[in-house]
């Protein structure tokens with residue numbers, strides 16, 4: 001990474017208060033950087049603080065200690081240059097596909113201009129839903145709904161895309177198809193991506209680097225470079241580097257569980 005980092009975590013500690021008054025330490029001394037247009041995946045056991053890390057970046061929670069910076073500025077509130085895609089698409093069933101994509105503008109400014117509607121149509125083309133702009137949400141499959149959510153996250157042309165297990169509710173085939181779709185979008189419209197997943201192959205297929213976290217309280221266990229050449233395709237899945245790295249991560253996660 002030669003440029004200044006886009007995302008920077010420095011010694012981040014995150015504590016939460018439990019209902020009984022006790023303290024849960026979710027993150028402990030988390031430090032890493034993400035460079036411009038890098039695709040970084042985060043893997044780790046359940047409860048290690050992956051979603052908390054994303055919520056810190058989104059400006060939805062604030063660190064107990066340490067700092068979270070975007071473009072060298074502390075995160076103090078949600079910002080427009082960030083698009084977020086959650087595990088569930090959280091679409092509004094009373095709006096059609098196009099109106100769901102333009103919803104952030106309606107919500108923020110109370111109106112949607114023709115230019116923004118045109119942009120939403122372009123994004124729906126990009127995620128191959130150009131024929132479905134007027135469709136109701138309940139007419140779409142789970143994978144199509146998640147593509148609407150991705151188009152919505154891209155509407156404000158964010159520099160940063162945060163994705164929290166965005167494909168985990170999908171069947172295996174759709175999931176793989178969506179991974180390639182995301183790679184295509186990222187190639188066409190480069191962005192800095194932080195992608196949280198429980199799937200080792202998904203992380204290796206998509207990312208430039210993988211942050212492997214330790215169990216709660218989450219800290220960086222390893223940061224691994226993915227040496228599988230781009231552009232990636234189905235053939236990447238049988239690249240020897242792909243399997244070596246996937247096996248390394250599997251052993252690393254499993255040995256911790258067994259310990």
Ligand SMILES: Nc1ncnc2c1ncn2[C@@H]1O[C@H](COP(=O)(O)OP(=O)(O)OP(=O)(O)O)[C@@H](O)[C@H]1O
Nearest residue numbers: 016017018024026045046047048049050051052053
């Ligand atoms: N608002 C909160 N109040 C109290 N505890 C919280 C809060 N948010 C998260 N936690 C706790 O912090 C820890 C980390 O949670 P987080 O959801 O970030 O983990 P995760 O790695 O995303 O988990 P999973 O993989 O199961 O989705 C958990 O023990 C969780 O119970």
